């Protein structure tokens with residue numbers, strides 16, 4: 139594949155494709171950045187890769203060379219011909235022209251045999267969080283996620299308690315994954331140039347998860363605890379059995395006047411398990 143900007147512009151003209159802001163289309167035009175992401179992703183010939191938003195296929199192409207199969211979801215059907223042209227040499231890529239958020243991913247990946255399942259993507263920024271939440275809530279059995287995201291959003295994913303970035307999503311993600319930033323990416327490697335900085339983060343599925351009696355209750359508890367960030371648990375969780383919550387908090391030397399942003403994931407797990415009737 140020819141990675142030059144001249145070639146991309148020529149293909150865009152030939153296939154009558156215009157970049158669309160509404161789909162978060164900032165395409166990478168720097169081959170080194172692509173090589174770096176693929177190397178850091180650690181995909182190999184045992185890996186099935188899910189890519190959300192292949193765009194013109196620049197990341198897809200190199201992922202396909204290093205992995206067993208790549209299955210992509212692309213919302214923009216006007217990319218069909220251009221993408222087909224760029225990926226025509228490959229026989230291990232499937233492109234599904236659908237909104238990832240509305241796709242039955244478990245059904246789509248079922249026909250593949252693989253040892254490892256990774257998500258690798260330069261995510262559309264307007265739906266980064268819903269995409270990550272879908273991966274968790276649909277129970278897609280990913281081993282590793284390597285995604286380019288807006289710097290601020292990535293910082294929230296890996297935030298620690300007592301920081302302003304720590305929120306309910308940080309708690310969910312830290313329950314399931316070990317999270318680390320692996321790359322800073324200059325805004326100059328994109329077309330068009332975005333007005334925010336980007337980072338690539340890795341989320342590695344934890345091999346041992348602390349047992350949760352009721353995962354839905356945990357999700358709800360965390361969401362409600364952060365409902366009004368500056369309020370105490372006593373105020374945010376009025377509808378819960380507060381004495382059962384207090385029991386756990388006391389064990390960790392907190393009381394009901396604590397705020398959710400002060401609590402590590404382990405405390406939320408213990409509270410959810412104490413509240414659960416199961």
Ligand code: SAM
Nearest residue numbers: 161164165166191192193212213237238260262
């Ligand atoms: N992977 C390409 C690259 O790195 O150059 C393009 C990345 S661009 C930031 C995001 C891509 O996601 C676009 O191609 C866009 O059309 C696609 N996209 C946006 N929303 C989507 C959705 N809900 N489902 C699937 N693809 C989506």
